[in-house]
Amino acid sequence: MLVLEDIVKRFGTHLALDGVSMEVPQGKVFGLLGPNGAGKTTLIRIITRITGPDSGKVLFNGTAMTDADASRLGYLPEERGLYKKMKVGEQALYLARLKGMEKTEATRKLKEWFARWEMDGWWNKKVEELSKGMAQKVQFITTVLHGPKLLILDEPFSGFDPVNAELVRQEILRLRDEGVTVMLSTHNMGSVEELCDHIALIDHSKVMLSGSVREVRQRFSEATYRVDYKGNKVAFADALSFHGELLDHNEAEGLSIARVKLLHNSTVNQVLSAILPAVQVQGVHEEVPRMHDIFIRAVGAKETRPAAAEMTE
């Protein structure tokens, strides 16, 4: 769907993007991650042809992206706003027509969306009368109204309360199921886990990490398992011996919870067969790293503390 090949962009002496390549597969939600100032916005602006790369290629459906392609994208910028003095309906119509929609069709579709998102009665309100969340809803609608095949959403959840954030999340999944490719740039790692099929992580103007979410998690997985059991802790530790290392251990209401790291390429089965005679096993779960941890580990916890702080928002 969208392929970036070796994109380089320089602002004066500052190298904003240094040979960035990635592939966004059709009909998936693709997470573009990275700390502030990593070059995400610059990359998005290159894809949307707001600015051009110094070198490198942007391929859209196999051919070089044109202005016409770019103007058909749906782009929700991180820094976004509306004309405060304009009426909601008029403004949405204006934005839709700038995207090339016919007036009657745009009006019809807008009315549909307004009805679906329970926004009847907003049409003749001025934007300045809306709350921030309401304005964000209008903005999301105007981004997707013209039915773009590629949707680029930069922090789409900011400014939404949990109810409306869920509304938007469902909408993104619905669009994906209809075959729309979504590029999602966010600091909200929770939503990355819920929504994204693939990710790319940019830091210091380079792609540090990319692939499907499952694959990335596997890569960062450290073969750590949570074992819930009933029985003697010493017997459990002894039984583990060669196959695994006990990382930590908790006991609550007669149930012991142990975190175990497998050693010497042992399998879960081997561990189980070793401990089964010693204790009563209640459950075994692989501990897959959370995107949050992956982000911090990939970027390096020390220098990205501000970014990490923002992620918890």
Added chain:
Amino acid sequence: MGKIGLIIWREFITRVRKPSFLIMTVLGPLLIVGGIALVVYLGMQESGAQNIVVIDKAGLLTNKLKETDDIKFYYEPADMSDSVFKASPYSAMVEVNPLVLENNTIQLFYKALPSLSTQNYLSSEIEKVIEKEKLRVNQVDPEVYQRIKTALKVQLFDIDKAGKRSYDQAKAGIGFAFGYLIFIFIFLYGVQVMRGVMEEKQNRVVEVLISSVKPFQLMMGKIIGIALVGLTQFLLWILLTSVLTTVGMSFAKDQISASALEQAGPQVSTQLQGQLGQGLETGEDGDANEQLSMVMDIWNDMPIAAILGLFLFYFLGGYLLYSSMFAAVGAAVDSETDTQQFMLPITLPMMLSIFIAQTAVYNPDGPAVFWCSIIPFTSPVVMMIRIAMGNAFEHPWELALSMGLLIATFIFTTWLAGRIYRTGILMYGKKVTWKEMGKWLFYRG
């Protein structure tokens, strides 16, 4: 409608729909006409009845001054002390010294300064009486005096325009008015362009728009849309003003002719009135005729269509030249307070053009005027004066050069501004310097 058409339409309709546009449309002509009317009214208006006491020790004037409804004369043969005058019901006191026949001087004391028309009336009345007295003293026959007296009129002719009287000063005035209109228009609407760009940048609409349209389209759409707002406003002003002045003029005309009739009494012979008269009431008809024929002469002499066409050209050319720069400034800064440093280089040539235009009225052939009428940053204002005076038509290559340069320059500044604009609108929180802006010019698009 293309995208740029949509942008133009939005810029136009949102501004025209604003209550302030309607208010300005109505208020503008009212202010213009009202201002003129106020000046005329104040000039004509008497501050109530004037009872003027004339201290006439030599008996030169007694009972010889003609009174009007508002101006009454009383005569005293002896001096009146200041305190007595202050306590008296008289509003003003004229002291006529017997030496007046030699030194032509009288003194006017007043409690409240009489209006200019009262002063003029007073001096012309006294002048007439004294002149008669002098004729009598010098034993000159008034008939003879009439033949001798000379009111010299200088008629100006430009040798290149055989047989036609020249009204260069009046034409220069008309040219200045056109130039001034251009100046006002550029400033008023150029600043609106800047504000509009800044608004879009501040509330981040531009981020949304920029994915649908090119920055250059956005900038040009705004510039053209606002130009249309300005033209619409001007058109409405011209319409309303002409309606108002027509109504106002016919009303004023009735007033003036009535008062002129009243003032022209039967005592003074109309001939004498015409010859001696420099006062307000005398020669009213003569002046009016003179002025009318002058207006007709100027009208016939000036190629009106060409002037209006060129006015429109310089009007739009100047606006396009400056508004693109205003747009670039709006795009470069984060808030209105930061605009100052970038505004100066824009406003300076504008101010200069108005100063040069003022000198051009008196000296249209000077070198400063020549250069400023060629240089595109000042030519829209300065060239209008040369056009109105006909001077520009005598040097067609200069006019062509000026027009060509203006077109070339506004294309260049628009291109330049476009490059600053597209980088500036997406740049926040950065204190922009000239150097920084210079770098933006060379970023790849």
